[in-house]
Amino acid sequence: MLSTMQDVPLIVSRILRHGSTIHGDAQVTTWTGDAEAPHRRSFAEIGDRAAQLAHALREELGVLPEERIGTLMWNNAEHVEAYFAVPSMGSVLHTLNLRLPSEQLVWIVGHAADRVILVNGSLLALLAPLLPQLHTVEHVVVVGPGDRALLDGCRPAVHEYEELLAGRPTAYEWPELDEREAAAMCYTSGTTGDPKGVVFSHRSIYLHAMQVNMGESMSLTDADTTLPVVPMFHVNAWGLPHATFMTGVGMLMPDRFLQPAPLAEMIETERPTHAAAVPTIWQGLLTELADKPRDISCLKTVTIGGSACPPALMKEFEERHGVRVCHAWGMTETSPLGTIAREPGSALTPEEAWPYRLTQGRFPASVEARLAGPDGELMPWDGESAGELEVRGPWIAGAYYGGEGAEPVRPEDKFSPDGWLRTGDVGVITREGFLTLTDRAKDVIKSGGEWISSVALENHLMAHEAIAEAAVVAVPDGKWGERPLAAVVLAEDAGAVTYQELRAFLGERVARWQLPERWARIEEVPKTSVGKFDKKVIRARYAAGALDVTML
Amino acid sequence: MLSTMQDVPLIVSRILRHGSTIHGDAQVTTWTGDAEAPHRRSFAEIGDRAAQLAHALREELGVLPEERIGTLMWNNAEHVEAYFAVPSMGSVLHTLNLRLPSEQLVWIVGHAADRVILVNGSLLALLAPLLPQLHTVEHVVVVGPGDRALLDGCRPAVHEYEELLAGRPTAYEWPELDEREAAAMCYTSGTTGDPKGVVFSHRSIYLHAMQVNMGESMSLTDADTTLPVVPMFHVNAWGLPHATFMTGVGMLMPDRFLQPAPLAEMIETERPTHAAAVPTIWQGLLTELADKPRDISCLKTVTIGGSACPPALMKEFEERHGVRVCHAWGMTETSPLGTIAREPGSALTPEEAWPYRLTQGRFPASVEARLAGPDGELMPWDGESAGELEVRGPWIAGAYYGGEGAEPVRPEDKFSPDGWLRTGDVGVITREGFLTLTDRAKDVIKSGGEWISSVALENHLMAHEAIAEAAVVAVPDGKWGERPLAAVVLAEDAGAVTYQELRAFLGERVARWQLPERWARIEEVPKTSVGKFDKKVIRARYAAGALDVTML
Structure with missing residues (x-):
């Protein structure tokens, strides 16, 4: 009708x-x-x-x-x-x-x-x-x-x-x-x-x-x-x-x-x-x-x-x-x-609001979301179970332009078989729909069957007064599969901070098994044309032996 | 493409x-x-x-x-x-x-x-x-x-x-x-x-x-x-x-x-x-x-x-x-x-804002509007030229339900040939898109080739302390075609106000040729099931001679 x-x-x-x-x-x-x-x-x-x-x-x-x-x-x-x-x-x-x-x-x-x-x-x-x-x-x-x-x-x-x-x-x-x-x-x-x-x-x-x-x-x-x-x-x-x-x-x-x-x-x-x-x-x-x-x-x-x-x-x-x-x-x-981070409701104090405001935020009604786990299974919205974010909606791409006269293209790593966009972002969603992204899927550190969030490590490091910028990337490891490498840019007035001190600082904030063993000092974090951290450059430098890495 | x-x-x-x-x-x-x-x-x-x-x-x-x-x-x-x-x-x-x-x-x-x-x-x-x-x-x-x-x-x-x-x-x-x-x-x-x-x-x-x-x-x-x-x-x-x-x-x-x-x-x-x-x-x-x-x-x-x-x-x-x-x-x-009345911009004082807030308001982007004049011609948005409001948009009706298995119906008095909804409301629109409705098309008073706004007369009358409610309707007039009739409900503590006083009160607010000659006192203004003034009842009472009308 x-x-x-x-x-x-x-x-x-x-x-x-x-x-x-x-x-x-x-x-x-x-x-x-x-x-x-x-x-x-x-x-x-x-x-x-x-x-x-x-x-x-x-x-x-x-x-x-x-x-x-x-x-x-x-x-x-x-x-x-x-x-x-x-x-x-x-x-x-x-x-x-x-x-x-x-x-x-x-x-x-x-x-x-x-x-x-x-x-x-x-x-x-x-x-x-x-x-x-x-x-x-x-x-x-x-x-x-x-x-x-x-x-x-x-x-x-x-x-x-x-x-x-x-x-x-x-x-x-x-x-x-x-x-x-x-x-x-x-x-x-x-x-x-x-x-x-x-x-x-x-x-x-x-x-x-x-x-x-x-x-x-x-x-x-x-x-x-x-x-x-x-x-x-x-x-x-x-x-x-x-x-x-x-x-x-x-x-x-x-x-x-x-x-x-x-x-x-x-x-x-x-x-x-x-x-x-x-x-x-x-x-x-x-x-x-x-x-x-x-x-x-x-x-x-x-x-x-x-x-x-x-x-x-x-x-x-x-x-x-x-x-x-x-x-x-x-x-x-x-x-x-995709999301915007306002705290829910009107009853929170500023201090109570911060944890919500520091997430990526909530989805509007027109953006449906789901999390695909390491094996493609749907993950619960419990604020803890991480997965790759997939989204669907009237302003979400379902394909890429194929060129004049050509059909649109739908690469498998970008679109699910049922048409959702695979964002390439890994994160968690709370019961109330607040998204926290932890990594790009390609940057995620898969260590001994667990995922380590490189972004969480970076944010903790950048809160240290001696650090101007920090990038954490996955590097191959014989025992664990992958392990995190911390590449840090020291602040101008950083003084004589040591990697041991930085690792101890991190150790107060994340689980011990997530702490990087490999540390390197760099002049600046390489960035893409739109200003994002370009971590593949760091991985390439590491692979080429062009970083001065200290093992702790 | x-x-x-x-x-x-x-x-x-x-x-x-x-x-x-x-x-x-x-x-x-x-x-x-x-x-x-x-x-x-x-x-x-x-x-x-x-x-x-x-x-x-x-x-x-x-x-x-x-x-x-x-x-x-x-x-x-x-x-x-x-x-x-x-x-x-x-x-x-x-x-x-x-x-x-x-x-x-x-x-x-x-x-x-x-x-x-x-x-x-x-x-x-x-x-x-x-x-x-x-x-x-x-x-x-x-x-x-x-x-x-x-x-x-x-x-x-x-x-x-x-x-x-x-x-x-x-x-x-x-x-x-x-x-x-x-x-x-x-x-x-x-x-x-x-x-x-x-x-x-x-x-x-x-x-x-x-x-x-x-x-x-x-x-x-x-x-x-x-x-x-x-x-x-x-x-x-x-x-x-x-x-x-x-x-x-x-x-x-x-x-x-x-x-x-x-x-x-x-x-x-x-x-x-x-x-x-x-x-x-x-x-x-x-x-x-x-x-x-x-x-x-x-x-x-x-x-x-x-x-x-x-x-x-x-x-x-x-x-x-x-x-x-x-x-x-x-x-x-x-x-x-259709419209909502917020004052434009952020720079107006409360006093400057009132004239905007007392209009019906502005149209959102999804509601297109136009005014059709007495002969169907499009009227300018100058805040003065009145016409019947016609609207178009994705949440505006283009027909009525015709019944099970039947085609939708599009009565000519409700939909224009090019599919716009004829609202039956008469009003003006300013250059900035603020709509002021003055009458229902069927209530408008066509006096000597001009339109008189019954709503304007009603609002002025209801601002008088002796008046609880007032309805103004068009009644046939041999010389002018139609003329306004004012049907008023006196306030409980109105005292001994006269029609002459009310007419003089109106005379300070609208042009002389718009002033009603016919006045009647009623117990209450009849209302429709949703609480709107039901002026056709007053017109019917007048036609049946059931109103006690005083000519001034």
């Missing part, structure tokens, strides 16, 4: 139309490096310009539905215009991660078969040398200041963004698309094998934006301004551009000014109420603020995700700056909102 | 599964009339019992997918169980409005072809006399205390709810339904013609529950407890049962104790943070609190909808009790959330 409800699709153009009319006065403020002269553009203007961009792409560059448009851009108003114009016209927005190695960028553009690339002028030095290898690209559209001479003699046609838009109609008959059609795509910065393309649908983007705005998640309204430090090429800036247009939230966009000093200045000057970034960004900001105090109390909540956040960082934000830090977990394949 | 997202349906069983596991400790508290002994049931228990109910319906009563199950019940935990069990198993929950006249109830049960009716024992006196005419009903399931003897000798089989559930499995393999399938239905208490059935889909219920929980709407989280005074047979209690299970919000259920005194007592005792009801309920509560003060400051927000809320009522709640009143507009056909 069918319902009598209207059959109205959940599509990106609906979010654009709503944001640019009912919230037309809301603003995207783009930082220019000059606190006196940030760039401001209203949602209404962005609506007009998104229509102009769509006309230009369609009529001037001949872009057809389903074709991919690459963006190599910072977080700024023009990138927001592309975010809405491209999917709304039925084409596919492909955000390019400017921190990837050149060869990966080339591979990704070719795999997606991007026909047009929108590029910030400030990134031409990155793009120009690659163009000879970007065979699918026919048009390069340059946005904002930068040295155009870098493009002299390149094969694709070069266009100026503002010239393309100028004089075109500020309305566009956005097509009534099927909500399951592709709207945007993003390749994972996979540390093994080729990058993998996740293709978001209009439906997944729309539902995810609703979830971001729910009271239990980020609860953003038009009384808020959000600062997405998380790049727009990193899982759609966690859905914030769509969430803001859905409810009229102001946006403060850092453009290329992602260093701690300008971030601190733009927060003090523009007074956002919310911000989102990975932990390393916030760590840098804290250091900056210790050097040069600024008032960042405008921030009510800071959402931290992308990798596990050290508890000390969260507490320092809260105690020193009055800013509440909220943990979230997700990945490209989860759009990314 | 299809996305690579999982294809996971938005269905009610997903909300149930989530609420009864991750929020399993949240509670439905049902008032029993005894403040010492309310009835408490956890979401986990409700999940278990919903599974038992589904087994009972399927295996004991032979209920099939798509069959309709009627409920004639108050707001209580068992009604919540039916809310989740019936749609989750693929059948259709049909909530029956216990305030409807008997002949309408009989018509509705027959039209929906309900096979089973769940009825509260306390409502058997209402149901029993109708049973001989309810030819489709094969089973009556009695829930809670009440005189079973009333059912002696009735044709349908009679079952005890608790006996039906007892011993059945507490898990059910909820089917993976198409999200566009029917989940629930509700007939409008249409004041003209036969009642019309609105059939909600799983999709519409799911999306609507997300919207209810969004920061811009009711922003409910597991830190809240909501008191739905609005009956569960009135547009799914405004979606609150679904919204609460989605995010773990506690529910305080008033059962049959809807009088001001027990409402005041349950608020003071159980301390809900949110409540929802029509204005007449809140008016009664204020009167009760004036007589017998109680602390209701636990309420952060009260959502008022169902009919326009007098400003004086909102201000009294806020100023005397510290409770923020939030206006919402909707109807059965809109699930019902």
Whole structure:
């Protein structure tokens, strides 16, 4: 029996139309490096310009539905215009991660078969040398200041963004698309094998934006301004551009000014109420603020995700700056909102709340979760039984892009036979649904039939005053199968701490059989392009004998 | 180009599964009339019992997918169980409005072809006399205390709810339904013609529950407890049962104790943070609190909808009790959330905020709106140009139920040729999307080619201290086409106010040509079964010469 409800699709153009009319006065403020002269553009203007961009792409560059448009851009108003114009016209927005190695960028553009690339002028030095290898690209559209001479003699046609838009109609008959059609795509910065393309649908983007705005998640309204430090090429800036247009939230966009000093200045000057970034960004900001105090109390909540956040960082934000830090977990394949860590109910004291807030958080109704144990069996939600996290839901990937005309691909190690996403994260879930991740599945240390959490060891080590950073990896061991190796970065003022002291410090916090025997000092923990610990590099160095390892 | 997202349906069983596991400790508290002994049931228990109910319906009563199950019940935990069990198993929950006249109830049960009716024992006196005419009903399931003897000798089989559930499995393999399938239905208490059935889909219920929980709407989280005074047979209690299970919000259920005194007592005792009801309920509560003060400051927000809320009522709640009143507009056909009235942004003073908060509010992204003028032309959003409100969206009705095996019906006066819902409400919308309703289309007063707002006249009159209630209706006029008639209910301590004085009072507030010439005193304003002014009764009395009209 069918319902009598209207059959109205959940599509990106609906979010654009709503944001640019009912919230037309809301603003995207783009930082220019000059606190006196940030760039401001209203949602209404962005609506007009998104229509102009769509006309230009369609009529001037001949872009057809389903074709991919690459963006190599910072977080700024023009990138927001592309975010809405491209999917709304039925084409596919492909955000390019400017921190990837050149060869990966080339591979990704070719795999997606991007026909047009929108590029910030400030990134031409990155793009120009690659163009000879970007065979699918026919048009390069340059946005904002930068040295155009870098493009002299390149094969694709070069266009100026503002010239393309100028004089075109500020309305566009956005097509009534099927909500399951592709709207945007993003390749994972996979540390093994080729990058993998996740293709978001209009439906997944729309539902995810609703979830971001729910009271239990980020609860953003038009009384808020959000600062997405998380790049727009990193899982759609966690859905914030769509969430803001859905409810009229102001946006403060850092453009290329992602260093701690300008971030601190733009927060003090523009007074956002919310911000989102990975932990390393916030760590840098804290250091900056210790050097040069600024008032960042405008921030009510800071959402931290992308990798596990050290508890000390969260507490320092809260105690020193009055800013509440909220943990979230997700990945490209989860759009990314998978969990968010708010304490349950209203009756807990701050001290009682901390244990909940230090988890990855709880799943919303649209994200189903289960834990697969070492042998694939489902593990109970008892807060103790560890398993690989598998998730299911309308904004969770069920496959990767197979390339033009090809079927999507479903690697066995990424998707279960019944279609759930295998996240590659190992953790436990409590009876109340709070997730604590302990390791990446590939990083987990399997010692004598038990799992040792490398993340727990790292967090304990990083709480020691002599340690700046620590990474713990599994290394082969004849007797136990695998054993943990602790690679530590000493703090500048660490003094003469010994491995024995560090091991004793750990010994007060974890079971004796989990204590690393192997210790090495490193200059810094290698990181991926998005700032995560890149532990495979440490394992490789160990395997190659390039670490100075002490056995205790 | 299809996305690579999982294809996971938005269905009610997903909300149930989530609420009864991750929020399993949240509670439905049902008032029993005894403040010492309310009835408490956890979401986990409700999940278990919903599974038992589904087994009972399927295996004991032979209920099939798509069959309709009627409920004639108050707001209580068992009604919540039916809310989740019936749609989750693929059948259709049909909530029956216990305030409807008997002949309408009989018509509705027959039209929906309900096979089973769940009825509260306390409502058997209402149901029993109708049973001989309810030819489709094969089973009556009695829930809670009440005189079973009333059912002696009735044709349908009679079952005890608790006996039906007892011993059945507490898990059910909820089917993976198409999200566009029917989940629930509700007939409008249409004041003209036969009642019309609105059939909600799983999709519409799911999306609507997300919207209810969004920061811009009711922003409910597991830190809240909501008191739905609005009956569960009135547009799914405004979606609150679904919204609460989605995010773990506690529910305080008033059962049959809807009088001001027990409402005041349950608020003071159980301390809900949110409540929802029509204005007449809140008016009664204020009167009760004036007589017998109680602390209701636990309420952060009260959502008022169902009919326009007098400003004086909102201000009294806020100023005397510290409770923020939030206006919402909707109807059965809109699930019902159409608009909600929060002031825009964060920068307004309380005084600046009032004009926004006194509107019906703003539309969320999923509700598109337009105004159709007197000749059907689209009216601008300028805050001045009035038109009939038409809406479109995924939780807006596009037709009415046509009966078993029949096509849905789309009356021309209810749906535009391009499928938008004609709400029958006349109003204006500002550039920022704030809706102010002035009249029902059928109540609007068309005087000399202009529209006069009867609601504006009523609100002004009700602000006069001598007036308890006032209704303004259009009556035929030889010269102007139509003119307003003011029917007033004097306050008990009104003294000797004259119609001339009232007209002069109005004259200071509206244009002279809008002032009523015809005045009549009535004992009370007739109301519909859901407490709305029933102005067609006044028009009929006038037409029949049954009003004592004074011409000024």
